Amino acid sequence: MLGEEAAHKLEHRIERRIMSSGLRERKTLETFDWAFQPGLDKSLVLELARLDFVRRHDDLVVTGKSGTGKSHVLQAIALRACQQQMTVRYARCVDLLDDLYAGLADGTYPKRLRRWAAADLLVIDDVGLGQVKKREDEPTAAHTLFNLVDRRHARAATAVSSNIKLSAWGKYLGDTTLAAAILDRLAMHAVRIDIDGPSYRQLVATERAKQRGATLPDDSPQP
Numbered sequence: 001m002l003g004e005e006a007a008h009k010l011e012h013r014i015e016r017r018i019m020s021s022g023l024r025e026r027k028t029l030e031t032f033d034w035a036f037q038p039g040l041d042k043s044l045v046l047e048l049a050r051l052d053f054v055r056r057h058d059d060l061v062v063t064g065k066s067g068t069g070k071s072h073v074l075q076a077i078a079l080r081a082c083q084q085q086m087t088v089r090y091a092r093c094v095d096l097l098d099d100l101y102a103g104l105a106d107g108t109y110p111k112r113l114r115r116w117a118a119a120d121l122l123v124i125d126d127v128g129l130g131q132v133k134k135r136e137d138e139p140t141a142a143h144t145l146f147n148l149v150d151r152r153h154a155r156a157a158t159a160v161s162s163n164i165k166l167s168a169w170g171k172y173l174g175d176t177t178l179a180a181a182i183l184d185r186l187a188m189h190a191v192r193i194d195i196d197g198p199s200y201r202q203l204v205a206t207e208r209a210k211q212r213g214a215t216l217p218d219d220s221p222q223p
């Protein structure tokens with residue numbers, strides 16, 4: 001039994017971990033509608049949420065179309081890891097790259113790289129979403145990401161989500177060879193999940209449209 005003060009301190013520590021993880025939303029698996037996404041192996045996700053893969057320094061690669069719940073699942077796992085007192089870093093791929101590029105500009109790159117590399121669990125969300133900026137005189141996104149993934153490889157767990165096919169990473173990240181090297185490392189000890197199913201965003205949009213339609217008074221002009 002924890003004393004009240006100890007419990008309070010623990011709660012405070014967990015809150016700090018969540019705040020510094022980069023998670024902006026607190027998604028949980030309790031709020032995930034499994035029936036909506038029957039192609040997703042619920043027991044595998046629940047098993048992953050027990051975080052043994054993080055303790056084993058394994059990786060996780062989740063692919064699927066937009067709106068299938070990739071970010072939700074990874075954010076929920078990341079939140080669990082915070083609650084288990086792990087050091088977590090979460091970022092969308094483009095934001096992580098922006099952070100490292102900012103470090104190249106002001107000399108803080110080594111420090112930033114170390115910070116991303118040191119987390120027990122690093123979540124790189126939404127690879128393939130958004131424009132990876134191509135900058136003159138700077139390493140490609142593939143190069144930057146490779147440095148990070150190589151540092152973490154077999155030392156700490158990295159979870160990645162992608163809405164593009166893994167075979168399209170080379171084009172997206174600007175270097176086919178290095179993209180293949182990243183995927184090689186991730187694939188070596190990775191759990192792979194492909195969510196082949198409908199978009200929850202689409203569902204929400206359809207429901208909203210229906211609701212708007214339903215609340216129109218009978219005598220209102222049709223749009």
Ligand SMILES: Nc1ncnc2c1ncn2[C@@H]1O[C@H](COP(=O)(O)OP(=O)(O)O)[C@@H](O)[C@H]1O
Pocket residue numbers: 027031032033034036037064065066067068069070071072073200201
């Ligand atoms: N099966 C689901 N049950 C409940 N909410 C879901 C489900 N799938 C997705 N969502 C919600 O829909 C939105 C889009 O999902 P997200 O995880 O961001 O998709 P993706 O990352 O695959 O594009 C989020 O708000 C997410 O919480």
Ligand SMILES: [Mg+2]
Pocket residue numbers: 070071072125126161
């Ligand atoms: Mg996403």
